[in-house]
Amino acid sequence: MRDTPDTTEKISTGRRHFARGVAALGGLAIAPGVFLYHTAGAKPDDQAVSSQQRWGMLVNTNSCHEECDACVTACNEENGVWSLGRPETDAQWIRKLNVRDRQTGHVTSMPMMCQHCEHPPCVDVCPTRASFRREDGIVLVNKHTCIGCRYCMMACPYKARSFIHEPLEDQLPHSPRGKGCVESCTLCVHKVDRGDNTTACAEACAEEGHDALLFGDLNDPESEISKRLEKYGGTQIRADLGLNTGVRYQGI
Amino acid sequence: METARFSAIDANSTQYWILLGTLVLGALVGYLAAHHMDVEGHHITGMSNQIVWGFPHVAAVFLIVAASGALNVASISSVFGKVDYKPLARLSALLAIALLVGGLAILVLDLGRPDRLIIAMTVYNFKSIFAWNIFLYVGFIFITAIYLWMMMERKMNRFSKSAGFTAFVWRLILTTGTGSIFGFLVARQAYDAAIMAPLFIIMSFAFGLAVFILVLQASYAWTQRQLGDAILHKLRVLLGVFVASVFYFVLVYHLTNLYATEHHGVERFILVDGGIYTFLFWVVQLLFGCVVPLVLVFMRPFSQSRHMISLASLLVIVGGLAQLYVIIIGGQAYPLVLFPGMEESSSFFDGVVAQYAPSIFEILLGVGGICLSLAIVTVGIAVLEFLPESLSDKALRLESVTP
Ligand code: SF4
Ligand code: SF4
Numbered sequence: 001m002r003d004t005p006d007t008t009e010k011i012s013t014g015r016r017h018f019a020r021g022v023a024a025l026g027g028l029a030i031a032p033g034v035f036l037y038h039t040a041g042a043k044p045d046d047q048a049v050s051s052q053q054r055w056g057m058l059v060n061t062n063s064c065h066e067e068c069d070a071c072v073t074a075c076n077e078e079n080g081v082w083s084l085g086r087p088e089t090d091a092q093w094i095r096k097l098n099v100r101d102r103q104t105g106h107v108t109s110m111p112m113m114c115q116h117c118e119h120p121p122c123v124d125v126c127p128t129r130a131s132f133r134r135e136d137g138i139v140l141v142n143k144h145t146c147i148g149c150r151y152c153m154m155a156c157p158y159k160a161r162s163f164i165h166e167p168l169e170d171q172l173p174h175s176p177r178g179k180g181c182v183e184s185c186t187l188c189v190h191k192v193d194r195g196d197n198t199t200a201c202a203e204a205c206a207e208e209g210h211d212a213l214l215f216g217d218l219n220d221p222e223s224e225i226s227k228r229l230e231k232y233g234g235t236q237i238r239a240d241l242g243l244n245t246g247v248r249y250q251g252i
Numbered sequence: 253m254e255t256a257r258f259s260a261i262d263a264n265s266t267q268y269w270i271l272l273g274t275l276v277l278g279a280l281v282g283y284l285a286a287h288h289m290d291v292e293g294h295h296i297t298g299m300s301n302q303i304v305w306g307f308p309h310v311a312a313v314f315l316i317v318a319a320s321g322a323l324n325v326a327s328i329s330s331v332f333g334k335v336d337y338k339p340l341a342r343l344s345a346l347l348a349i350a351l352l353v354g355g356l357a358i359l360v361l362d363l364g365r366p367d368r369l370i371i372a373m374t375v376y377n378f379k380s381i382f383a384w385n386i387f388l389y390v391g392f393i394f395i396t397a398i399y400l401w402m403m404m405e406r407k408m409n410r411f412s413k414s415a416g417f418t419a420f421v422w423r424l425i426l427t428t429g430t431g432s433i434f435g436f437l438v439a440r441q442a443y444d445a446a447i448m449a450p451l452f453i454i455m456s457f458a459f460g461l462a463v464f465i466l467v468l469q470a471s472y473a474w475t476q477r478q479l480g481d482a483i484l485h486k487l488r489v490l491l492g493v494f495v496a497s498v499f500y501f502v503l504v505y506h507l508t509n510l511y512a513t514e515h516h517g518v519e520r521f522i523l524v525d526g527g528i529y530t531f532l533f534w535v536v537q538l539l540f541g542c543v544v545p546l547v548l549v550f551m552r553p554f555s556q557s558r559h560m561i562s563l564a565s566l567l568v569i570v571g572g573l574a575q576l577y578v579i580i581i582g583g584q585a586y587p588l589v590l591f592p593g594m595e596e597s598s599s600f601f602d603g604v605v606a607q608y609a610p611s612i613f614e615i616l617l618g619v620g621g622i623c624l625s626l627a628i629v630t631v632g633i634a635v636l637e638f639l640p641e642s643l644s645d646k647a648l649r650l651e652s653v654t655p
Contacts, residue, residue: 088300092600100595112590112598125436127383128375147372148364150304151382157439159588159600162301163364166293179293180364237590241439252591
């Protein structure tokens, strides 16, 4: 059979379809989170999340001021986590934790949020795989498959998760939330995916002039976070649990 | 081999319909309460981001644990070959299924998204003990139903022993699975104990048998069938042994926790200054749920009275609910420890004991599940041949001598 321009056209369309199919399959393979990116409208489809990165945070508690909660406010604004005036049931993705040494009376203040564990108990226990860890270390909840069993909240050692106790309005498009599901800090995944290379809390902290929060790639030896960690070290909270957290602390 | 004559109970009485109507109504009200919670969101309940599992879980776990234990009577006859218990095996299996269905209904209705049940049934995370439990529960209902069929269908009788054995093994795994739901929560001080799974197994024996005794006594008294002393007193002694074992395991659990320094905080909380949890532990769980029933079943003249056997069973149930309340809710009320030895505070209730009081909706849902279980039994014994026509000593003795 002769190759008419027509058939060439067909073949190449066929190839394009095939290529797209492969890409789609690849996409399916990366993580169930692909679905979430679409709804969140964040990540360009052609870039896969890869384990070459491990996103993390470094908290320097020595620069963190007890009375400052700029990170909390910024997170709430960025992700539309509004308070409904019910502290027991309101969601909190990030909170200021004050730790007082009974002996000396010294108070250390620090932000506490999802630690983006490498071995996250929340993911292990989730019956439907709605809790998942992306290749790049960010731990998320797929809001389409979370059944609201709250087992992940029981399992998380850091009390990092919140259950949505009432119908929500005014949600932001990049931050889908809904009644009956569980949520937690996303490490500003929408910002990370669009290449901001920082999070709302870290930005706010820098704006305040405290610079206690640093976001970065723990796998890149050249990144600021890796350099600082190498030089000064960083502690994991409840390191005894062996979760290898992505959020590290200095000064505790 | 089986010579006991079984028959469905006569449902043509006003009392029967009043009973069934009440139970169905209770289940319906429970469903409506759950529906209301679903529409409004869980903020109308006592649950919060601190106490994420509340009273519905207490009731559900109780029913699930009791379901596994209710099958005990059947297992004793089929697995351990005690023929005296054989006439009771059918009721035991029916009760097991009914209790499990009631417990599961509560669990599902308390989900944040009960409409997504299908996801839970189709997407499994095999690392999750929760997912395993879904599989174990469905399997349990299936296997027990087959076991029942083997017992009730004459042609299938010869398989009933192996079906009974399968059900027995399955239900031990099932209760291990239920206990492990808590055992896997390493970060929570109250649950970080290897003894959790065996504790749940022994709890299941006691709770399941208590429910079984009550249902047996009620159904025989209300249908004017004869329930002889011989079989009832066998069950009474068995109940005593199980309750004593629960007591022993609770003792070991707390002693080992007291041995581990990092658990002193939570132990002190439950045993000394936990307020309602301390009260529930000492007074309801231990005194009324263990000590009093032991006195009632083992000491004359109490042990000779049928009413006292009923009372003992009822107390074991109340004590069991209290025990699960202390484990499930008390375990969450005690704050997570991020920095051992330090004082923690935040806007998210770090370092403080969480407050919880069940809302009316949660209680209605819990009670609704119990009603559903009992309604299933009530219908079951009226449509199929679950109950022997007589369990009098004479009838039973007759049975045990005929080949
Ligand atoms: S901190 Fe909690 S929610 Fe975050 S990954 Fe670890 S276990 Fe999961
Ligand atoms: S609440 Fe949602 S994310 Fe958490 S374990 Fe259950 S299904 Fe998974």
